[in-house]
Amino acid sequence: MKFLSIDQLTTFSSLCSIVGRSNVSSVLSMNGLKISPDIGKQFSALCSKIADESPLVSASHKVSILNAMTQDSDIYQTAATLGEDAWKVLSKLGSFPGYLKLPTSIITSGVGSILGNGVSVLKSTIDKVNKAIFSGDSESRIQGIFGKVFTSGVPDKVVGSGNENYGAFEWFRIPWGEITLYSSISGESIDFPVYPEDPQDKRQANYNQMPDMLYQFEPWQLYHSSGPRSNTYKFHMHRDMWTGDHRDGKANDLIRFCESNCYPDYNGSLVNAPTVTLYVAGGNLISGILTDVSKEWSGPIGLDGWYLEFTLSLSITEVSKEALNYKSVRKLPLIG
Numbered sequence: 001m002k003f004l005s006i007d008q009l010t011t012f013s014s015l016c017s018i019v020g021r022s023n024v025s026s027v028l029s030m031n032g033l034k035i036s037p038d039i040g041k042q043f044s045a046l047c048s049k050i051a052d053e054s055p056l057v058s059a060s061h062k063v064s065i066l067n068a069m070t071q072d073s074d075i076y077q078t079a080a081t082l083g084e085d086a087w088k089v090l091s092k093l094g095s096f097p098g099y100l101k102l103p104t105s106i107i108t109s110g111v112g113s114i115l116g117n118g119v120s121v122l123k124s125t126i127d128k129v130n131k132a133i134f135s136g137d138s139e140s141r142i143q144g145i146f147g148k149v150f151t152s153g154v155p156d157k158v159v160g161s162g163n164e165n166y167g168a169f170e171w172f173r174i175p176w177g178e179i180t181l182y183s184s185i186s187g188e189s190i191d192f193p194v195y196p197e198d199p200q201d202k203r204q205a206n207y208n209q210m211p212d213m214l215y216q217f218e219p220w221q222l223y224h225s226s227g228p229r230s231n232t233y234k235f236h237m238h239r240d241m242w243t244g245d246h247r248d249g250k251a252n253d254l255i256r257f258c259e260s261n262c263y264p265d266y267n268g269s270l271v272n273a274p275t276v277t278l279y280v281a282g283g284n285l286i287s288g289i290l291t292d293v294s295k296e297w298s299g300p301i302g303l304d305g306w307y308l309e310f311t312l313s314l315s316i317t318e319v320s321k322e323a324l325n326y327k328s329v330r331k332l333p334l335i336g
Helices: 012-019 021-030 039-053 059-067 073-080 084-093 123-135 139-143 250-260 326-330
Strands: 002-005 099-102 179-183 189-191 205-209 221-226 230-238 265-267 270-272 276-280 283-301 307-318
Touching: 012 021, 021 099, 039 084, 059 073, 059 084, 059 123, 059 179, 059 276, 123 139, 123 189, 179 250, 189 250, 230 283, 250 283, 250 307, 276 307
Parallel strands: none
Antiparallel strands: 002 099, 179 189, 179 276, 205 221, 230 307, 265 270, 276 283, 283 307
């Protein structure tokens, strides 16, 4: 996805000259606009209406949106530093005030500012932004996290961001920010460097069979319940995937974060049991209780005397945030 900068003076004619007359209808449609002479004023009015009428965007929803933007550092930084009204627009339209979203396939004329540089965001930056959002930091404080905006090539070091070492993985695409596990107890999230392998998903209905009845061709079935949805997700990883140095402790941080969510947090006589949410490409794949965390190690042996390769399996039983019924399940997206 790309984003094209516009203002209130942008007209239908000027937009045609940028994206091409054959593409302008699809661009307007994907941004919720109609064909009219004053495209800029129409889009500005739409954004103002959304800002006035929509509720505030929750921290968890902000993070899920950002997790789908980590492959373009300029888009990610623009989104991370939005004000609350602009977040409402992004949540509703999938775009920013003053920017129209464009399909990546559209080649523009070179007129106008374009967001979408194709440069991935550093893992350390994603962690800091997520923590700041869950802590309720202002956009100005979040802006301070970014040392600079990457414009081309492999991301270089960012002053003040720590001692990043890309090592052997600097030329490979690791999907940082696309697969994230969030914990309700700490309000923290952690990223996986891989997608789950061959995930299986199922929903089930539970019926009770009536006792034998005379003169019935088939037994009667009485609906009892549906679910719960319970799945296991396997992640096959290598301890060098984070920084290129398997002694950095990053793999252990991921494992212990997952395992800790199998335990409650005690506050006097109060027992707080955690719930987790697994996000994939910005979508809520499943939310619920983490019932099992298992790991399987394999060689070779690293410099610290332990296995380098491992498979981490998470079993999650869904606790739905809304009542599930025929209509609500029909409306679910692909991921979820």
